[in-house]
Amino acid sequence: MKTANITLIVFSLIACNASKHLPKTIGDPQSASSYGYQPIDPLPVSSFVDTNGQGVPVMLNNNLKVSNQRMMASLPDETMRLAIGQVDGKGNVSFATAKLGYAGSSYIVILDYIKFDTKSLPVLFHKDTLNQIIDFVTLFGYENKPDAIIPVYVGVGLRFTATITVNEGSVDLGNLFALGLAAESKKVTGTLIIQTLGISGKDISSLIPMPSQINTTTIQNAIMSLAAIKSKIYEDDAELNPRVVGFYNNIGGGQNTVQKFITNVLSEGIKHIIK
Numbered sequence: 001m002k003t004a005n006i007t008l009i010v011f012s013l014i015a016c017n018a019s020k021h022l023p024k025t026i027g028d029p030q031s032a033s034s035y036g037y038q039p040i041d042p043l044p045v046s047s048f049v050d051t052n053g054q055g056v057p058v059m060l061n062n063n064l065k066v067s068n069q070r071m072m073a074s075l076p077d078e079t080m081r082l083a084i085g086q087v088d089g090k091g092n093v094s095f096a097t098a099k100l101g102y103a104g105s106s107y108i109v110i111l112d113y114i115k116f117d118t119k120s121l122p123v124l125f126h127k128d129t130l131n132q133i134i135d136f137v138t139l140f141g142y143e144n145k146p147d148a149i150i151p152v153y154v155g156v157g158l159r160f161t162a163t164i165t166v167n168e169g170s171v172d173l174g175n176l177f178a179l180g181l182a183a184e185s186k187k188v189t190g191t192l193i194i195q196t197l198g199i200s201g202k203d204i205s206s207l208i209p210m211p212s213q214i215n216t217t218t219i220q221n222a223i224m225s226l227a228a229i230k231s232k233i234y235e236d237d238a239e240l241n242p243r244v245v246g247f248y249n250n251i252g253g254g255q256n257t258v259q260k261f262i263t264n265v266l267s268e269g270i271k272h273i274i275k
Contacts, residue, residue, distance in 0.1 A: 039081075040262065042244065042245055045244060045270050049066055057273050072115060077115070083112070084109050085107065086107055092255040093108055094254055100171065101171045103166050103168050103170070107173055111161075112245070113230065116157070118154075119270055120149045120150075121150040121151075121261075121265075122149050123136040123138055123150060123264075133252070136148075137264070148251050150250060152265070153246045157198070158195070159193075159197055164190030167189060168187050171188055180214060180220075188214070192211040194209055194225060200238075201232075202237070203238065244270055
């Protein structure tokens, strides 16, 4: 209970003014909208367990279980990240550093808590005659020197997502409670999603709220539920399955890079070793 209260305080501080309380990290959006932390819907990971200490990991399956303590120990990093993106008419999202939303535009606000390990995705570029990147391929199983290495975040976590359209004036997108007040005054409309990333189980499912709209009450309930779920991650009745939850886009290309990244991960796969 004490852990849940502490987590609730942390979530609340971020929600009250995320732009002031979140530090810049390697995964935060940078100066260009095509670069920076890119949250994605969870993608599957092939998990292996080092069972004999001889460097021959065995794939994790229903007959081979590990404790949640051991699973979490294989995910050494922990962070909370805020990503704010603008949605264009085609539904593409460009994440940028702007924190204000203006009338007539649509945005997506994503607050992530993740316990993760960083994997490397080596890629080889295909360029046009002007030396501009038009495509890239992964180099799994090849000896070629990569043109770039994309950091891939594999882990478990929690995600708060608000997709909104600003109807009038301007709105502070980095303040979750400000979004709730704006929705109550009809300045914004949109949807709210609460999502677990690689975390499931009977007790977890019962804690996930079903928000029907965005307002201060649904946002507060969402933050409280996320805090409660976070406090249960280490309990053995919680089911943990690491996922690819995001990556750091260091090559640009915006939505095309995101789509190509997802295709490569789904076709080639990402491995995670539990020691």
